[in-house]
Amino acid sequence: MAVDVPAFEPEAAIGMRPSHPAWRRLRKDPLALAGATLGLVIVAASALAPVLAPHNPDQLFTNGLTASGMPLGPSAAFPLGTDQYGRDELSRLLYGGQTSLAVAVSSAAFATAIGLLLGLVGGYLGGAWDNAIGRLTDVVMSFPLTLFAIATVLIFHPTVGSLIAVISLITWTYAARLIRAEVLVLRQADFVQAARALGATDGRILLRHLAPHVLPTAIVRFALSVAQSLLLESSLSFLGAGIQPPTPDWGLMVAQSEPYYATDPLLVFLPGAAILLTCLAFTYLGEGLRSALDPRGGEATV
Amino acid sequence: MARTLAARLAWTAFELVAVATVTFVLAYLLPGDPARTIAGPHASPATIAAVRRQLGLNLPLWVQFGRYLWRLAHLNLGTSIEYGTPVLADIWARFPATAELALAGIVFEVAIGVPFGVFAAMHRGRWFDRVSTAVEFMGISVPPFWLGIVLIFLVAFKLRWLPIGGDGSPVFPYLVLPGLTLGLGGAAYYAQVLRARVLEVLSQPFVRVAQAKGLTMGQVVLRHVLPNVTTTLVTQIGMDLGYFMAGVVVVEAVFGWPGIGMQAWTAIQALDEPLILGTTLFGAFWIIVANLVVDIAYQFLDPRARSG
Numbered sequence: 001m002a003v004d005v006p007a008f009e010p011e012a013a014i015g016m017r018p019s020h021p022a023w024r025r026l027r028k029d030p031l032a033l034a035g036a037t038l039g040l041v042i043v044a045a046s047a048l049a050p051v052l053a054p055h056n057p058d059q060l061f062t063n064g065l066t067a068s069g070m071p072l073g074p075s076a077a078f079p080l081g082t083d084q085y086g087r088d089e090l091s092r093l094l095y096g097g098q099t100s101l102a103v104a105v106s107s108a109a110f111a112t113a114i115g116l117l118l119g120l121v122g123g124y125l126g127g128a129w130d131n132a133i134g135r136l137t138d139v140v141m142s143f144p145l146t147l148f149a150i151a152t153v154l155i156f157h158p159t160v161g162s163l164i165a166v167i168s169l170i171t172w173t174y175a176a177r178l179i180r181a182e183v184l185v186l187r188q189a190d191f192v193q194a195a196r197a198l199g200a201t202d203g204r205i206l207l208r209h210l211a212p213h214v215l216p217t218a219i220v221r222f223a224l225s226v227a228q229s230l231l232l233e234s235s236l237s238f239l240g241a242g243i244q245p246p247t248p249d250w251g252l253m254v255a256q257s258e259p260y261y262a263t264d265p266l267l268v269f270l271p272g273a274a275i276l277l278t279c280l281a282f283t284y285l286g287e288g289l290r291s292a293l294d295p296r297g298g299e300a301t302v
Numbered sequence: 303m304a305r306t307l308a309a310r311l312a313w314t315a316f317e318l319v320a321v322a323t324v325t326f327v328l329a330y331l332l333p334g335d336p337a338r339t340i341a342g343p344h345a346s347p348a349t350i351a352a353v354r355r356q357l358g359l360n361l362p363l364w365v366q367f368g369r370y371l372w373r374l375a376h377l378n379l380g381t382s383i384e385y386g387t388p389v390l391a392d393i394w395a396r397f398p399a400t401a402e403l404a405l406a407g408i409v410f411e412v413a414i415g416v417p418f419g420v421f422a423a424m425h426r427g428r429w430f431d432r433v434s435t436a437v438e439f440m441g442i443s444v445p446p447f448w449l450g451i452v453l454i455f456l457v458a459f460k461l462r463w464l465p466i467g468g469d470g471s472p473v474f475p476y477l478v479l480p481g482l483t484l485g486l487g488g489a490a491y492y493a494q495v496l497r498a499r500v501l502e503v504l505s506q507p508f509v510r511v512a513q514a515k516g517l518t519m520g521q522v523v524l525r526h527v528l529p530n531v532t533t534t535l536v537t538q539i540g541m542d543l544g545y546f547m548a549g550v551v552v553v554e555a556v557f558g559w560p561g562i563g564m565q566a567w568t569a570i571q572a573l574d575e576p577l578i579l580g581t582t583l584f585g586a587f588w589i590i591v592a593n594l595v596v597d598i599a600y601q602f603l604d605p606r607a608r609s610g
Contacts, residue, residue: 031436135313139320142593144548144585147563150570151578155331231445235552238447241570254448258556261455268455272448279443287439 025292032288039281042274046097053091054079057248061086071264083253083267084260093270096248100275103163103233103243108225110168115175116218120206122176123183130180137173145170149232150241158242167229174228175221179214186213216293223286227279234275250275307598314594319371321586325579326370330363332575339383379580384572389580393562399469400561403484403554404546406477408539410485415492416535420528422493423500424519434493441490450483450556467558480557484550488542495538496531503530533604537596544592548585 026032045052055061055078064072064086071089072082080089122133149166156162186192187210195205234251236242243249245256250271257267337353338345345353354360358369373380379389418438422431457479458466470476503509504527512522554563562581569577 031439135316139317139324142317142321142586142589143324144545144582144589146551147548147566147578147582147585150551150566151328151575151582154570154573154575154578155328227443231443234445235447238445239551239555239567239570251445251447254445254451258451261451262459265455268448268451272445272452275445275448276440276443279445280440283439283443 022292026288029288029292031284032292035281035284035286035288038277039285042097042278042281043101045094046101049091049094049098053088053094055088055091057087057091057095058246059087061088064088071260071267073264073266080270081264081266083257084264089267089270092248092253093250093274096250096253096271097274097278099160099243099247099249100230100233100237100251101278103160103167104226104230104278106164107167107171107229107233108222110164111172111225111229112175112218112222114168114172115177115221116179116211116214118172119176119179120183120210120214123180124187124202124206124210126184126187133176133180137176140170141173143170145232146235146239149236150239153236153241158236158244160243163233163236163242167232171225171228171232175218175225178217178221182214182217183210186210216289220286220290220293223282223289227282227286230275230279230282306601310594310597314590317590318587321590322371322374322583323367325583325586326367329575329579330366374583379583380576382569382574382577382580384569384574384577389576390584392565392577393581393584396560396562396565399559400547400550400554400563402473402477403480403550403559403561404543406481407484407488407546407550407553408542410481411488411492411542412535412539414485414489416496418489419493419496420500420523423497423504424523426501431497438490438493441486444487446483446487446550447552447556449486450480450553453479453483454556467556469560480553480559483556484546484553492535492538495534499531499534500527503527533600536603537600540592540596540599541589544589547588547592 049057061078061082064078064082066072071084071086072078074081078088078090080093083089083092118133118137122130149170152166152169153162156165192205192209195209200209233242234249234254237249237251238255240255243252245252253271254268254275257264257271261268337350337357337359340357341350341353358366361369377390379393381387382389382392385392418434422434425431454466458464464475464478467479468476500523504522509522509526512526517525551563551567553559554561555567558564562584566578566581568574569581
């Protein structure tokens with residue numbers, strides 16, 4: 001696939017010099033590099049779907065089914081064959097990536113932002129604020145994730161927007177816990193005490209002094225959260241409580257081709273493999289960033 | 303100790319009420335008029351109004367909420383729209399199947415995850431450690447619904463080693479694939495957690511002493527490291543059991559496993575809201591109780607936790 005892959009610049013994203021030890025560690029980590037490359041290829045392929053896709057993903061081809069109405073295998077016209085409605089499988093996979101990634105990345109961004117905010121506020125202010133936020137986190141975590149997501153998605157009707165809202169509102173807890181734990185340590189640090197002694201307001205200390213320090217953790221959590229959100233989104237779409245047909249979506253594609261697994265295993269295999277590879281890419285990248293950013297050269301501790 | 307326990311129990315009660323409140327709000331926000339649904343599509347406005355009064359839907363919201371909590375306290379989760387039977391009875395009838403699957407999932411998690419984690423820690427930095435780390439991330443990244451279908455295709459359909467799905471007697475062959483699908487992600491997670499914990503214990507001075515006495519690595523791990531990681535393992539198993547008892551909708555749906563998750567999935571398609579919300583509440587109950595049990599068990603298993 002001739003994909004124009006833009007240069008990967010994590011140092012720009014994290015604000016690191018190329019000589020920074022963390023960046024050097026990251027470049028030596030084969031799993032992190034594999035994750036970054038794979039992730040870029042998948043994101044680029046989905047983003048460039050209008051250019052790369054050979055057909056309109058929703059077009060039903062009359063010549064796209066066998067005489068007995070079964071999906072076609074790979075051919076020159078349909079590189080990965082057709083699905084059960086005679087639509088081009090490759091085009092649906094590429095456009096499906098747009099839907100799945102849009103939901104996963106936006107949910108992860110919102111979840112991380114909520115977690116960052118609540119973790120900062122709870123960890124820094126402590127006392128009743130911290131208690132309330134901690135208890136809220138506990139309550140949210142005690143819900144069975146999938147069932148709760150299904151119930152809420154059904155209430156607000158399954159659309160891209162409601163999916164993003166629900167997934168981010170039930171997965172922010174992971175980021176909040178991590179950030180809070182870090183802020184609890186940081187707020188005792190000399191630079192925070194110094195800023196306070198100089199008369200800095202709480203808002204200024206939070207924004208200018210604490211937020212930059214927990215940003216790396218937030219970025220790691222974001223990468224892992226993309227994988228988590230994608231799994232949740234595709235599960236919901238698989239169960240019928242997510243993206244609705246005819247919109248192409250990886251989880252939905254697995255569900256729709258499940259009845260054909262015996263005759264056309266490729267139809268089930270491909271969208272699921274796309275989910276697996278995307279999650280793997282973001283997990284490898286996230287874990288790689290985590291150990292690279294840990295000054296002790298720490299390993300994945302989950 | 304007694305005071306900590308009382309505080310912990312009070313918090314559990316609060317959590318249960320909080321979860322019930324959220325479910326009540328969800329039920330209230332659900333589109334559609336329950337009275338209209340129950341009265342049927344051809345009911346007259348008078349009938350609908352009568353049903354509304356009967357359900358108490360004409361009362362102020364806080365009164366409805368009070369009655370809702372009262373019903374919950376009497377284990378009344380409402381009536382399923384589709385089956386017309388009490389929701390709790392429906393859930394209870396399906397629960398043994400879910401419990402079986404949950405146990406099978408735990409067995410796979412432990413049987414695969416523990417040896418991998420311990421062995422990787424014993425050979426830190428060697429090829430096994432590196433390969434298993436890479437593979438474990440795969441286990442965490444695989445979508446369970448897809449893994450289930452792939453296993454059905456390969457093991458049940460192509461090789462014909464195991465049944466394709468459903469439930470039968472004896473139950474064991476029917477449990478293998480759904481159990482494996484459920485447990486594989488957790489197994490990968492267990493392996494990572496255990497590897498980290500074993501490495502932590504291996505760095506302790508008493509391990510040095512044991513090694514200085516001339517014990518082999520295997521003996522050290524078996525006698526001195528494993529007893530120290532049981533707490534971690536038991537905690538994790540307890541929490542997973544809670545989550546699995548909440549019904550794993552996706553796995554049950556793929557394998558046609560007749561548990562509460564499968565029932566919830568059918569309820570989704572029928573938009574049977576009392577059954578969906580009842581199952582959510584039931585699942586939350588298990589998770590909260592599992593957390594409580596784990597917290598208490600922790601006090602007994604780890605003497606260090608008691609003083610702190």
